[in-house]
Amino acid sequence: xxxxxxxxxxxxxxxxxxxxxLIATYSTYAExxxxxxxxxxxxxxxxxPYGLLQPLADAVKLFTKEEFFPSGANRWLxxxxxxxxxxxxxxxxxxxxFGNTLIxxxxxxxxxxxxxxxxxxxxxxxxxxxGVYGIMIGGWASNNKFSLLGAVRAAAQAVSYELAMxxxxxxxxxxxxxxxxxxxxxxxxxxLWNIVYQPLGFIIFIVCxxxxxxxxxxxxxxxxxELVGGYHTEYSSMKMGLYLFAEYINVxxxxxxxxxxxxxxxxFPGEHLLYDVLLKSQGELFAHNTVTILGTITxxxxxxxxxxxxxxxxxxxxxxxxxxxxxxxWTMLFPIAIVNILLTGAFILFFGK
Amino acid sequence: xGTSLFYFLTFVALLSALGVVFAKNPIxxxxxxxxxxxxxxxxxxxxxxxxxxxxxxxxxxxxxxxxFLFVVMFLNLNAETEPNKxxxxxxxxxxxxxxxxxxxxxALRNVNPAGADxxxxxxxxxxxxxxGLVLYQQYLLPFELASVLFLVAMVGSVMLGKRETGERNF
Numbered sequence: 001x002x003x004x005x006x007x008x009x010x011x012x013x014x015x016x017x018x019x020x021x022l023i024a025t026y027s028t029y030a031e032x033x034x035x036x037x038x039x040x041x042x043x044x045x046x047x048x049p050y051g052l053l054q055p056l057a058d059a060v061k062l063f064t065k066e067e068f069f070p071s072g073a074n075r076w077l078x079x080x081x082x083x084x085x086x087x088x089x090x091x092x093x094x095x096x097x098f099g100n101t102l103i104x105x106x107x108x109x110x111x112x113x114x115x116x117x118x119x120x121x122x123x124x125x126x127x128x129x130x131g132v133y134g135i136m137i138g139g140w141a142s143n144n145k146f147s148l149l150g151a152v153r154a155a156a157q158a159v160s161y162e163l164a165m166x167x168x169x170x171x172x173x174x175x176x177x178x179x180x181x182x183x184x185x186x187x188x189x190x191x192l193w194n195i196v197y198q199p200l201g202f203i204i205f206i207v208c209x210x211x212x213x214x215x216x217x218x219x220x221x222x223x224x225x226e227l228v229g230g231y232h233t234e235y236s237s238m239k240m241g242l243y244l245f246a247e248y249i250n251v252x253x254x255x256x257x258x259x260x261x262x263x264x265x266x267x268f269p270g271e272h273l274l275y276d277v278l279l280k281s282q283g284e285l286f287a288h289n290t291v292t293i294l295g296t297i298t299x300x301x302x303x304x305x306x307x308x309x310x311x312x313x314x315x316x317x318x319x320x321x322x323x324x325x326x327x328x329x330w331t332m333l334f335p336i337a338i339v340n341i342l343l344t345g346a347f348i349l350f351f352g353k
Numbered sequence: 354x355g356t357s358l359f360y361f362l363t364f365v366a367l368l369s370a371l372g373v374v375f376a377k378n379p380i381x382x383x384x385x386x387x388x389x390x391x392x393x394x395x396x397x398x399x400x401x402x403x404x405x406x407x408x409x410x411x412x413x414x415x416x417x418x419x420x421f422l423f424v425v426m427f428l429n430l431n432a433e434t435e436p437n438k439x440x441x442x443x444x445x446x447x448x449x450x451x452x453x454x455x456x457x458x459x460a461l462r463n464v465n466p467a468g469a470d471x472x473x474x475x476x477x478x479x480x481x482x483x484x485g486l487v488l489y490q491q492y493l494l495p496f497e498l499a500s501v502l503f504l505v506a507m508v509g510s511v512m513l514g515k516r517e518t519g520e521r522n523f
Contacts, residue, residue, distance in 0.1 A: 077380075119481055122407035129415025133387075136419070140380060140426055148426060155423045159416055163507070179481060330514045334507070 008110040013094070016114040020093045020249060025055045027248040027307060034311040062241035070234045072143040081138025082235070082242035088134060089249035092127040095120040096256045097182040099266045099296035100189070102289055112266075112296060113182060120181035121169060124257055125162075128212055131250065132158040135214075135221060138243070139231035150230030153322065154221035157211055160329040161218075165208035167337030168201040171344040172261060181257075185265030189295075193264040197347075200340045202262045204333055209254040211329070214247060216314040220322055255306030256299075263302050266295035359399055366392035379425045383418060390414045402479030 029044065032054065036043025044051030069075060099112030117123055132154055139151025175197045176184050188194060195202055211218040222230030232243050259265060271291050278287035320328070369392065372385035390413045397406035477483060488496050 077384075117403060119403050119407050122404070122411065126407050126410040126415060129411055129419075132419060133422075136422055136426070137384070140422075152423060152426060155419050159419055159423075162416065326514070330511050334511060338504075 008108070009114075012110065012112060013114040016093055016096075016098065017090070019098075020090060020252060023252050023303075023307075024245055024248040027251060028058065028244070029054050030307065031248075031311050031314075034308065035315050038312070038315040059241070062238045065237040067239075068234075068236040070143055073234065074141040074143070077137050077141035078234075079239065081134050081136075081141060082239045082246075083134075084137060085131065085134025085246040086242045086249075088127055088131045089246040089253065092124050092253040093249075093256065095123050095181055096253070096260060097185050097265060098299060100186075100288075100292040102292055103285055105285065111182070112292070116180070116182055119179045121173070121179045121184075121261075124181070124253075125166065125169065128250075128253075129158070129162055131212070131246075134243070134246065135231045138235065139221075142231075142234035144234050146227045146229070147231050147233045150221040150223075150227050150233070153223075154214065154231060157214075157218065157220060157325065157329075160326060161208045161211035161333070164204055164329060164333040164337045165212065167334065167341060168198075168204040168208065169261075171201045171337070171341045172198050174341070174344050174348060181260055181265075185260055185267070188264040189267040189271070193262065193267070195262045198262065198340075198344070200336065200343070202258075204337050204340065205262070206258060207328075207333060209258060210310070210313070211325075213250040213254050213310075215251065215310055217317045217320050218325060219319060220325060223319060251307055251310050252303065255303045255310070258306055259299060259302035266292075266299045268295060268298040271295065355399060359396070362392045362395040362399070366396070379428075380422070383422050383425055386421075387414050387418050390418070397479075400479060401476055404481040404484055405479065 029051070032051075033043045035041075044054040047053040047057045069078060094114040095117060097111070097113040097116075101109045101111050103109050135154040136151045139147040139154070142148075172194060173179065175194060176187055178184060178187075184194070214221055220230075221227075222232065224230070227233070232240055235243060271294070274294075275287050275291050278290055282290075366389055369385045369388040373382045373389065376382045376385060390409060394406040394409045394414075397403075397409060
């Protein structure tokens with residue numbers, strides 16, 4: 001049976017969408033397990049073996065809770081906020097290259113990437129910068145001072161840290177010379193990983209990624225000691241669940257972007273050696289597909305490591321104070337990012353790449 | 354397909370632009386303005402100018418409108434608390450708006466909206482590498498001057514945020 005390339009690509013899009021949701025679902029479980037491990041507790045173990053059905057139980061609980069609208073709230077925007085948070089979070093994983101190509105016997109070649117655009121990096125950056133609207137609109141529409149303060153903090157934080165993040169990406173762009181995430185991954189497949197060229201840029205990027213995903217130590221928008229619950233104080237039921245879920249999707253996307261940009265994407269050590277060995281014994285098709293599938297598994301291993309890192313930091317570090325957060329963003333990360341651009345330029349000028 | 358998409362995007366852009374002007378609530382105005390930027394980015398995509406579309410979203414929808422929303426939320430403007438403006442302010446606003454309309458019409462009066470010549474049209478002209486070549490060859494000096502201007506603004510904001518000696522209160 002002949003299946004056209006477009007249909008395959010549609011299947012890949014559906015798969016990426018499903019995998020994103022699945023990983024976000026089990027991130028909620030992983031968060032509890034990691035927290036329990038770091039605090040020397042047992043963690044979830046009631047629902048199913050090892051508590052594996054816990055996310056399902058949470059979903060049932062959230063769906064069956066009462067839908068609550070605070071008085072004086074703007075009903076449309078109150079519902080629109082969580083929808084927007086979820087939509088923008090799900091959009092970003094579309095351009096991540098989850099693997100090289102798979103080639104079938106009849107010469108059909110499909111890319112393990114939902115959509116390939118030649119401005120992939122800018123696409124991710126744009127979608128991430130839209131993520132703050134869900135929080136802002138939800139916080140404002142709640143008609144609650146604490147929610148509004150959380151929303152305003154989210155906006156200020158996102159705009160401040162986007163600047164340093166953009167500067168870190170500019171330095172990376174000078175090294176790679178392309179905006180396409182697929183080409184960046186392929187460059188690292190054929191050469192050294194970008195972390196070798198951009199160690200300082202990676203540190204800036206990961207700090208900004210924590211701030212953009214509103215994770216501890218930068219979760220000031222929902223700081224419960226000062227703001228009750230921040231932007232989602234008034235939310236209940238699944239609308240609250242969507243906000244929490246969007247955060248885990250953002251963590252997944254941030255991990256995937258970091259793995260692709262700085263840690264080689266779908267490349268792993270010894271891949272060319274393996275390819276040569278398989279080429280001699282099994283033929284070109286088998287060699288290419290095996291290396292691609294192993295590369296996809298490697299990429300997911302890297303992503304899971306970064307997701308674990310996000311959780312590790314959350315249960316280890318205390319929260320920043322708001323002025324400390326702003327000072328870190330503007331007077332430390334931002335000048336370092338500019339120096340990083342100058343250093344990168346000087347290196348390229350004097351040593352080639 | 355392309356034509357109907359164009360008309361749809363134009364419809365959305367015009368409708369949301371009207372929404373910006375006529376919305377009673379300033380927050381709704383800001384949200385309509387964001388929708389307008391999205392429709393315009395859609396137009397850029399139809400013209401195969403992906404870079405412009407992405408930058409339009411990042412700069413306007415992602416950064417500038419967030420600041421707009423930020424300020425409007427702080428001011429907490431709404432119909433009940435808005436003071437009545439004096440007649441002089443209304444007349445001044447009408448004259449200023451009319452002058453802007455006059456300038457726009459005068460500027461666009463002689464534009465000849467000729468379609469692209471399909472024989473010589475290059476569909477790759479909006480791609481980021483072509484745009485980069487034009488910016489760094491033809492318009493190098495203005496481009497560099499503008500970037501220096503932005504850098505000065507950013508460094509200035511960092512300088513304003515720096516603590517002065519003896520300012521520490523906690």
